[in-house]
Amino acid sequence: MEREVLAREIIETCLEMTRLGLNQGTAGNVSVRYQGGMLITPTGTPYERLTESSIVFVDAAGQFEEGKIPSSEWRFHQAVYHTRPDANAVVHNHAVHCTAVSILNRPIPAIHYMIAVGGGNSIPCAPYATFGTRQLSEHVARAMKDRKATLLQHHGLIACEENLQKALWLAHEVEVLARLYLTTLAIVDPVPVLPDEEIALVLEKFKTYGLRIEE
Ligand SMILES: C[C@H](O)[C@@H](O)[C@@H](O)C(=O)COP(=O)(O)O
Numbered sequence: 001m002e003r004e005v006l007a008r009e010i011i012e013t014c015l016e017m018t019r020l021g022l023n024q025g026t027a028g029n030v031s032v033r034y035q036g037g038m039l040i041t042p043t044g045t046p047y048e049r050l051t052e053s054s055i056v057f058v059d060a061a062g063q064f065e066e067g068k069i070p071s072s073e074w075r076f077h078q079a080v081y082h083t084r085p086d087a088n089a090v091v092h093n094h095a096v097h098c099t100a101v102s103i104l105n106r107p108i109p110a111i112h113y114m115i116a117v118g119g120g121n122s123i124p125c126a127p128y129a130t131f132g133t134r135q136l137s138e139h140v141a142r143a144m145k146d147r148k149a150t151l152l153q154h155h156g157l158i159a160c161e162e163n164l165q166k167a168l169w170l171a172h173e174v175e176v177l178a179r180l181y182l183t184t185l186a187i188v189d190p191v192p193v194l195p196d197e198e199i200a201l202v203l204e205k206f207k208t209y210g211l212r213i214e215e
């Protein structure tokens, strides 16, 4: 796809993320895999101010275009693309319920069968490291080796998918799971969970069932 079209899709994804209540201020960032590297949102820029020319190309070596500064988190986006060849889009946000669970430093367990959207029986919580660091990107790579989403301790959420629409959809689903988890956790701890065999069955069914949107 042409760079300008992808840049517009990135901006639409950012704006939709805010409309869905998944983000606030300049928190979060969005990227797509592009020409061996990625196209990514610039650092510290309110989404409503973004234009196609604000989007930054970062190459495989981590070099970026002159005169533009990519998201401070380009390293963990790059780590996801290395770790997950199936991912073409990455979304990061500070959604309130995901971030609240991350502060408790807990994975989201199999409280609902939709946990399988993340590729397993839990949404993990990657250990804390300062934002923008190589250490954080290493934690992300480890957590997302066998998952499409992870919480970031004391920080937020990352989700990846084959395209931007699906990555945003996944981020929204995980936020719903986090909300369900916190709601039930206020009543009982540990929260009842589905057995691994049931999640394995749902994972199998999800191979042919999922979000259907026209490209
Ligand atoms: C401090 C940053 O907000 C950090 O939380 C980062 O992870 C983020 O969400 C937005 O940073 P960028 O504007 O640099 O993408």
Ligand SMILES: [Zn+2]
Pocket: 027, 028, 092, 093, 094, 131, 155, 156
């Ligand atoms: Zn962040």
